[in-house]
Every structure is written in C-alpha cells, then in structure tokens.
Amino acid sequence: MAGPGLLARLAQCGLNLPTVAAPLASYVPARRVGGLVLTSGQLPLVDGVLTVTGLVVAEGATPPAGVSLPCVTPAQAHAAARVCALNALAAAAAAVADPDQIVSVVRVVGYVASAPDFTGQPAVVNGASDLLLEVFGEQGRHARSAIGVAALPLGAPVELELTVEVRD
Amino acid sequence: MAGPGLLARLAQCGLNLPTVAAPLASYVPARRVGGLVLTSGQLPLVDGVLTVTGLVVAEGATPPAGVSLPCVTPAQAHAAARVCALNALAAAAAAVADPDQIVSVVRVVGYVASAPDFTGQPAVVNGASDLLLEVFGEQGRHARSAIGVAALPLGAPVELELTVEVRD
Amino acid sequence: MAGPGLLARLAQCGLNLPTVAAPLASYVPARRVGGLVLTSGQLPLVDGVLTVTGLVVAEGATPPAGVSLPCVTPAQAHAAARVCALNALAAAAAAVADPDQIVSVVRVVGYVASAPDFTGQPAVVNGASDLLLEVFGEQGRHARSAIGVAALPLGAPVELELTVEVRD
Numbered sequence: 001m002a003g004p005g006l007l008a009r010l011a012q013c014g015l016n017l018p019t020v021a022a023p024l025a026s027y028v029p030a031r032r033v034g035g036l037v038l039t040s041g042q043l044p045l046v047d048g049v050l051t052v053t054g055l056v057v058a059e060g061a062t063p064p065a066g067v068s069l070p071c072v073t074p075a076q077a078h079a080a081a082r083v084c085a086l087n088a089l090a091a092a093a094a095a096v097a098d099p100d101q102i103v104s105v106v107r108v109v110g111y112v113a114s115a116p117d118f119t120g121q122p123a124v125v126n127g128a129s130d131l132l133l134e135v136f137g138e139q140g141r142h143a144r145s146a147i148g149v150a151a152l153p154l155g156a157p158v159e160l161e162l163t164v165e166v167r168d
Numbered sequence: 169m170a171g172p173g174l175l176a177r178l179a180q181c182g183l184n185l186p187t188v189a190a191p192l193a194s195y196v197p198a199r200r201v202g203g204l205v206l207t208s209g210q211l212p213l214v215d216g217v218l219t220v221t222g223l224v225v226a227e228g229a230t231p232p233a234g235v236s237l238p239c240v241t242p243a244q245a246h247a248a249a250r251v252c253a254l255n256a257l258a259a260a261a262a263a264v265a266d267p268d269q270i271v272s273v274v275r276v277v278g279y280v281a282s283a284p285d286f287t288g289q290p291a292v293v294n295g296a297s298d299l300l301l302e303v304f305g306e307q308g309r310h311a312r313s314a315i316g317v318a319a320l321p322l323g324a325p326v327e328l329e330l331t332v333e334v335r336d
Numbered sequence: 337m338a339g340p341g342l343l344a345r346l347a348q349c350g351l352n353l354p355t356v357a358a359p360l361a362s363y364v365p366a367r368r369v370g371g372l373v374l375t376s377g378q379l380p381l382v383d384g385v386l387t388v389t390g391l392v393v394a395e396g397a398t399p400p401a402g403v404s405l406p407c408v409t410p411a412q413a414h415a416a417a418r419v420c421a422l423n424a425l426a427a428a429a430a431a432v433a434d435p436d437q438i439v440s441v442v443r444v445v446g447y448v449a450s451a452p453d454f455t456g457q458p459a460v461v462n463g464a465s466d467l468l469l470e471v472f473g474e475q476g477r478h479a480r481s482a483i484g485v486a487a488l489p490l491g492a493p494v495e496l497e498l499t500v501e502v503r504d
Contacts, residue, residue, distance in 0.1 A: 025458045025461065025480075027477065027478055028477045031443060031478055033501060034202075034370075035201075035202065038442065040479045041483070064452070065233070066452075067452045106201050107206050111481075113318075113484070115319070116223065116232065116234075116237065119319055119320065119321060119322055119323045120321075121319070121321050125193065126194050129194035129195050141199070143195065143197070143206045143207055143208045144191075144193075144208045145327065146193075146209065147209070147279050147320065148317055148318045148319030148320055149317055150451075150452055150485055150486045151450040151484030152483065153455060153458045153484075154455055155455045156455075159483065161481050232402060274367050275374050276363070281486075283487070284487055285487070287487055287491040289489050291361065293361065294361045297361060297363050298362050309367070310367055311363065311375055312361075313377030313497050314489055315447050315485050316486045316488055318486045333369060
C-alpha cells in the first residue's frame with residue numbers, strides 16, 4: 001500500500017479493527033499461503049452477536065411464504081456487509097505479525113441470504129467493497145462475486161470471504 | 169499453451185473476446201496475483217443486456233410457487249453459461265498486457281439460480297467448461313464446482329468465476 | 337506435515353483414500369497450481385452412489401412446501417460432509433505423484449443444500465473439518481466458509497471444495 005499502513009488508514013476512516021470472531025467450529029479465522037491470506041467466511045458479528053438476522057427481501061416485496069426467518073431490507077444487509085468486511089480485515093490481520101503487512105485486497109465473495117425474487121446482491125455487497133476502497137484506496141480494488149444463497153450460519157443475512165495480499 | 173495463443177484459438181473456434189462488462193459496483197473485472205488471474209463473477213451479458221433471466225427449472229417440472237421470476241430451461245442456462253465463460257475470458261484478458269499470456273484454465277465456479285428441485289447444475293455449467301476445453305484444449309482442463317443458488321444479480325440464471333494461469 | 341505422511345495418518349485413523357469420483361462433466365477432479373492443489377466440488381459418493389440425497393432441514397422442523405426432494409437431518413448431512421472430505425483428499429492426492437506430498441489443508445468451502453429456515457451449516461461442515469484435523473493434526477487447520485444453498489448436483493445434501501498445500 002502506498003503511504004500509511006492499514007492501521008493508520010483505518011484510523012483516518014474513523015475505524016478500528018474489531019476483535020476476531022471465534023470460529024463457530026473446527027477451523028481458523030484465516031490462513032496464510034505464500035503472499036496471500038484467505039479468511040474464513042465472516043458474519044456480521046459485533047461483540048459476538050449478529051447485528052441483524054434473516055432473509056434479504058426487495059424493498060416493498062412480500063416475504064416468501066412459509067419462511068420463519070425475519071425479513072431484512074437491502075439497506076440493513078448493506079450495513080451488515082460493511083461489518084463483515086471489518087471482521088474479515090481483523091481475521092486477515094490476525095494471520096500476520098503486523099496488520100500493516102496487508103498491502104492490497106485481491107478478492108471478495110459476498111453471499112447474501114436471499115428471497116428467490118431478490119436480485120440486488122451487488123448493492124448489498126457494496127457495503128463491503130466500499131469499505132475496502134475507503135480503507136485501501138486504489139490498492140483496495142478487488143475481483144468480486146455476489147451470490148444469493150438459501151440460508152447462512154446462525155441466520156446471518158450476509159457472509160463474506162476475503163483474500164488479501166501480504167508482504168513481509 | 170502449446171501452439172497458438174488465446175486469440176488465434178478463439179478465432180479457430182469462430183469466437184471473439186467480447187467487450188468486458190462494466191462491474192455493477194465497486195470492484196474490478198479481474199485481479200492478477202502472481203501467476204494467476206481471478207475474475208469477478210461474470211453474468212451472461214451481451215452488449216450490457218442479460219441474454220436470459222430467471223430461475224432454472226428441470227424440463228417438465230412445475231415452477232416453484234410464489235416466485236415471480238421467469239423459468240429458464242437447462243438448455244437456455246447451458247447457453248448462458250457459455251456466454252459467461254466468454255465474458256470471463258475477456259475479463260481475464262483485460263488484466264494482462266496481451267491475452268496470449270493466458271496459458272491455462274485452473275478453476276471454474278458456476279453458480280446456477282435453481283428451483284429447489286433442480287439438480288442438473290453440472291450439465292448447465294458444461295456450457296462454460298466445454299467452451300474452455302474447445303478454446304484451450306488440454307490446457308483448458310480445470311477444477312470445478314457447480315452450485316445451485318437461490319438468486320443471482322439482476323435475475324441472471326448463471327454466474328461464473330474463472331481462475332486462469334498467466335505467463336509473462 | 338511433521339512426522340508421518342498422509343497415507344500413514346489415514347491408516348492411523350482407520351481410513352483409506354477412496355477411488356476418485358469420475359467428474360460429472362468436462363473437468364478434472366483437481367488442479368495443481370504452484371504449491372497448491374484445488375479440488376473440484378466433491379459430493380458424498382461412495383462407489384459412485386450418493387450416500388444420501390435431499391435438502392437439509394432442522395431437527396423437528398417442517399419440510400418446505402412444494403419441494404419433492406427428501407429431507408436430510410443435520411446428523412446425516414454431517415456424515416455426508418465427512419465422506420466429501422475423504423473424496424476431496426483422494427482427488428487432491430491424484431493430482432500429485434505421491435499423496436504424502438500433501439502437507440497441510442489451506443481452505444474448505446462447504447455448500448449445504450438447505451431449507452430456508454436451516455441455519456446450522458457450520459455443524460454440518462464440521463463433518464469435513466473434523467476429519468481433516470483428525471488426519472492432519474495442526475497442519476489440518478484451515479480457513480473455511482459454510483454456505484446454505486438452494487440445490488446441489490444429483491440432489492446431494494453437501495458439496496465440498498478443498499485447497500491443500502503440497503511440497504515436492
């Protein structure tokens with residue numbers, strides 16, 4: 001990253017790295033392999049609690065019949081994706097000695113728990129992508145997939161995987 | 169790739185690289201990292217318009233109740249996957265100086281927007297895999313996952329991620 | 337991997353590498369790229385037959401209306417994920433000269449065909465993660481995503497992708 005490191009950039013954006021969420025199971029928050037760190041799928045947890053749960057439904061649409069999960073608006077899901085991105089940065093940072101070793105963002109996959117009629121996944125996952133651009137500038141530009149899935153762990157509306165480039 | 173480069177191979181197959189689709193949001197069509205290029209999820213767009221939209225339903229099956237998206241046949245989705253693969257090659261080519269630097273296909277993930285009873289994702293994603301084999305020959309043989317998802321951006325029936333190997 | 341190689345570790349766990357499942361289509365079971373092997377999505381096949389098919393539904397929950405697939409319990413899906421993991425190890429091993437070249441597990445993606453109300457994907461995918469830890473010990477600790485999807489090939493309840501580190 002040209003100029004200041006990750007921690008300074010986060011501070012400029014008024015952000016801090018959160019505590020890394022404990023994995024829900026038999027895995028680790030992130031794995032380094034060569035010059036990359038791959039994170040586990042990150043949920044919108046703050047202090048161990050999901051900020052929102054449910055299925056994302058288009059603004060004004062009827063929730064799908066027979067689903068007991070709450071409905072989540074695209075705006076709520078966008079905010080949740082931003083939380084996922086911060087958690088993913090924290091997970092990646094925990095896999096290197098110093099968070100400033102993270103120099104660029106390579107790839108994001110955003111899974112959005114979606115009602116079958118909801119097709120606005122890109123706008124939801126922008127909550128994550130925009131945060132990464134804000135923090136990393138040009139080095140934050142990444143390849144990305146946004147996918148609408150049936151259901152996510154704990155009822156989360158968004159799950160995010162992050163691949164970053166690291167330097168020693 | 170042994171013998172002719174990507175552009176010559178495409179020409180032999182009667183194909184051209186399409187214009188790279190503008191990302192729907194805050195990301196780039198593909199990112200290079202070391203000897204690999206990873207594309208963003210590619211939709212079946214031709215000149216910026218989806219060739220088909222909707223949920224893939226098995227031949228002869230009843231569409232799921234309460235879903236307002238149109239039904240897509242497996243054959244239509246197969247054709248869409250082929251379009252995705254061409255778009256993905258174009259996205260990958262745009263991340264290197266010369267498309268002929270792309271020497272092999274490493275990995276494909278094909279997401280198919282599926283009615284819950286539709287389990288023919290492999291045949292759909294063959295639309296992409298067969299194109300890649302046609303263009304690259306032996307160097308086109310890739311690892312692949314085919315997944316049936318709830319919904320995709322803009323109502324696309326297929327989204328495709330591609331990882332290719334590049335040489336300087 | 338410190339100490340014994342993959343085959344010896346499997347034997348200590350009372351396990352054998354199964355025959356590699358034939359790809360359902362135009363792809364290969366795994367691709368090596370540099371020091372990594374990426375597998376194709378693996379299904380819970382034993383001798384070419386799925387051990388279980390259907391949609392995973394929470395214990396005691398009503399199956400979703402209008403879906404003709406059978407219901408699968410989380411416990412059945414957990415067992416299926418373990419089978420997927422063994423198949424994925426076999427696929428990865430087939431991409432190197434000697435299975436003992438596989439030294440660590442980098443990443444797992446577990447796709448679980450899920451009723452919209454089922455949010456227990458992490459416990460299901462633990463069937464795979466726990467097997468990998470059992471076999472590899474500390475070198476088995478991986479990054480992981482667990483995703484609930486609409487449908488999977490052949491009606492499988494679980495599909496698993498594996499990335500492993502290899503040494504020459």
